[in-house]
Amino acid sequence: MMFKFDEICELIKLVAATGVAAVELDHGGSKLRIDGVPPVVFADGPSAAAAAAAAPRPAPAPAPGSAEAQAIADEGLHWVASPIVGTFYRAPNPDAEPYVKVGDIVHEGQTLCIVEAMKLMNEIECDVAGTIVKVLPDNAQPVEYGERLFAIRPA
Amino acid sequence: MMFKFDEICELIKLVAATGVAAVELDHGGSKLRIDGVPPVVFADGPSAAAAAAAAPRPAPAPAPGSAEAQAIADEGLHWVASPIVGTFYRAPNPDAEPYVKVGDIVHEGQTLCIVEAMKLMNEIECDVAGTIVKVLPDNAQPVEYGERLFAIRPA
């Protein structure tokens, strides 16, 4: 055998601990394959099976309950996520126009919105050039860390 | 087999404990595949996981720890299991010859052994015609309900 029993045990533990999806070896007619730990999926509703199928979690993950984020996922879009917890504002003040709206062409470094935290107005900048496809939170809505704010189709 | 029985047991435990999805080995014509515990899906409704986990259990199952029963399983053999809890005796009394031994040709209704329970000697009859391939418990060994006593190759 290519590996000793103990070595195979070590490999299994390593696969489990690191979270890799699979290890496969094929050497001199001997084969070894270890499939990694499958992701644990939680779901409250009957959509559990569907959620289970959508195994790998994209980073940043969509906020729980953000159905729209889910619906338009996996289309080669770029997501801008909130780097902080706070309140999402589309415009610098209540009377002003939104920084951006769907269809706008944006460039890197352009301000997309404000997330207010601890009375500080944090301007969130765009990190890609492209077109705004979707604005996810409503104006003045609380957002958590990592919550998706904008979907952008890269130019 | 490339691995000893104990080693395979260890591997199974390891696969279950680490949560890896599968381990597959192929070496010198020997193959071993261990599929891990299916992923747990938390859901309120009927879930795929529940169905997946409901693996059918063969009846009568080999007694836990009965290594030999495991090793020669699935070879088209017929098993005679103990219908009661008690003590297994191969012969009607300590000085007598065993009722049957490996290689004997047996017929339906033939007495194969005694299982003593509550001081009653219960003769266990053969329910198939064939050849004794294996006698599993040692003489005077306690047996539980459903424990495999004889392997018979049907005629």
Place this chain on the structure above:
Amino acid sequence: MFSKVLIANRGEIAVRIIAACRELGIATVAVHSEADRECLHVKLADQSVCIGPPPSDASYLDVSSVMSAAQITGADAIHPGYGFLAENAHFAEVVGECGLTFIGPPPDAIRLMGNKAQARQSVAAAEVPVVPGSERALANRDEAVDLARAIGYPVILKASAGGGGRGMRMATGEGELRAAYDTARSEAERAFGDDSVYLEKYLVRPRHIEFQVLADSRGRIIHLGERECSIQRRHQKIIEESPSPALSPELRDEMGRAAVAAARAAKYLNAGTVEFLLAEDGSYYFMEMNTRIQVEHPVTELVTGVDLVKEQLRIAAGEPMSIPKRRQVVASGHAIEFRINAEDPNTFAPSPGRISHLSLPGGPGVRVDTHLYSGYTIPSHYDSLMAKLLVWGADRDEAIVRGRRALEMFRVEGVKTSIPLHLKILGEEDFQAGRLSTHFMDRYAQ
């Protein structure tokens, strides 16, 4: 003390008994049917023996299989738990004849208390109140009227051959009784082919109050206070608590002494429970004695600090109970038990199946007795009790809020449970105010 105890039961009570044995350094043997290979008691015991196919009568109720398992494993005592063989006097006798110890009362005490009429006679002789009535069939209408006058209205006429509520007629006064007498007789005739009826005092909204007793071989018999079990449906208890909101210290003392007298009359040994009906006017009547550990015993353990199953083992081994003689058992705080069943909380239909997710409540004042684990499949062959959730609070109010939060934090997926029913009951004003009776659950009748 015993060196190895076989537990002739399954599920949570088998796990509970394993715990007590371990604390006393006793090895344990689990028995199980083919349906229970994966049950927790099998995993936790030192040894296990498969004793039969899934149906109880061929496994857990099969005396010969259980005894064989005890013999091949060399057990020196058998704990029957509750249900199954626990109140089977014949089994207790066989255990003794085989030279093993039955962890429970003597067969004669089981037999006496298992016969309702004999039990009633025995405790009445010990001056324990029983429900006043004719016991035997009434000769005629006038006898009914005379008896009713003696015991006081309301009264109830019951078919001697009856059961299930048929042929029963309540009367609040003489006129009503005279009219009811003929109706009851003809109903009894139609329903059972026997028109004899007897008469009993009718208790309007009685409470179910039971006393835990312990009796050891040194002749000591004590009670450990009461449990109120009025929340029941079709005689199945759902919620039990201690102390009862209805008992004054004086009444507790009086009923406790009656319970001890009942146990003494039966020459009782080991743990037992004396059940009473408590009327609204404070009068109480012996109902029956359960000659085993009960499902709801942890309620008493929580308020007294006494481990009842360990006491059972000590007493069966001939040791005195461990409760110091000079120390009166003092109940402290308030305990409530919620029976969590695998059943539909509205229809009460059993809901066996696989537990796909489980998260048990913890924290202060919470005890869970269960054989559940995530991945376990509840078989359909046995009763639906899957866990007992117990809470302790400094007072009844704290126990209630703690019960609510523990029920909310008890997460089970894969089967329906009675948790929502318990939350509904806790929300009832009557429950919160302690206004309980055996009719409490009628409000949820379908």
Place this chain on the structure above:
Amino acid sequence: MFSKVLIANRGEIAVRIIAACRELGIATVAVHSEADRECLHVKLADQSVCIGPPPSDASYLDVSSVMSAAQITGADAIHPGYGFLAENAHFAEVVGECGLTFIGPPPDAIRLMGNKAQARQSVAAAEVPVVPGSERALANRDEAVDLARAIGYPVILKASAGGGGRGMRMATGEGELRAAYDTARSEAERAFGDDSVYLEKYLVRPRHIEFQVLADSRGRIIHLGERECSIQRRHQKIIEESPSPALSPELRDEMGRAAVAAARAAKYLNAGTVEFLLAEDGSYYFMEMNTRIQVEHPVTELVTGVDLVKEQLRIAAGEPMSIPKRRQVVASGHAIEFRINAEDPNTFAPSPGRISHLSLPGGPGVRVDTHLYSGYTIPSHYDSLMAKLLVWGADRDEAIVRGRRALEMFRVEGVKTSIPLHLKILGEEDFQAGRLSTHFMDRYAQ
């Protein structure tokens, strides 16, 4: 009372605080890092907010993120649990400035007790014994000898700039001290580039004894007895119990009064713990005060029946503590806590991973505080505490046998746990006899 409390913590203590809030009818907000989406506290809280990436300093320790989460959810108070921001006076201040209530002591009390020298001075002024010694650097060898004569041998010389045992020299008499003085100085010089040393009384085999105190805004300060936490390794407590086998009622009373005096000196409010070293001769010395709820608080809850976290919430809301004034808090029975860590029981190396099977012990006298469930993956970013197993017994002997059986019935698969270590400790004759000291774990040193 508050209407919504944000819990600035994770894991078992967050679950514990949710339980207390629910019992008081308060809504809860969980915060969590990206690594903790599946943690039980997130599932059990009424609301949850992701506050940052896995590393603590960017999530659980980030004041601004926690405060933002409180603001967007409309929480009116914050419970910090233990660890993380619990003893951060700045955080407590910010919470107050934002118009929310910090569930803990005032920032000044946190600050005072967070400074070891100031804390020592403050409690010494309140006549609470502190370890006798020079506090400041010694001028010369004769000063050392004079001081040692005054406080009595054995004494220990410590490097002023030191730590970690280097530059420390013990002396049992004058000759030894004179010889040790130069060695200690040159070691200090080599190790820290500073040769100043100070002298303290050396406690040979001290016990760690701490007192739980509660102080409310009505000026009432009480103690709820002690916890012995001598079983520790590198200052990490492993097993805690109450009462301590070493305390007589008189000593308990005296130390308890000292603990209350220490809290009063700090103008303390809410729950806190005063830690002492107890020498073999019965003398005791203030070590420090922990200005938060502690990991081991359930030990006190089990023997007193008081829910400490609910008291914290009541006190923070300006209510008096709920313990009746005339009722002395009486400890009953004996409680032991075992910290179950996800770690190798021999090497103490952390063992994060997925829980593939879990079955928690139940039955009488067992409490489990945990955030574990089967299928949960313990992240590697936080401490390895995965459950607190607590047992209560009528006396210490019962608590020990119950601890053993509960540990044996605590089944975890998928990670290594400290359960085998606990079983080993329980098997030690010294442990069973209550012969404990902070050096107990030295026997297992590698």
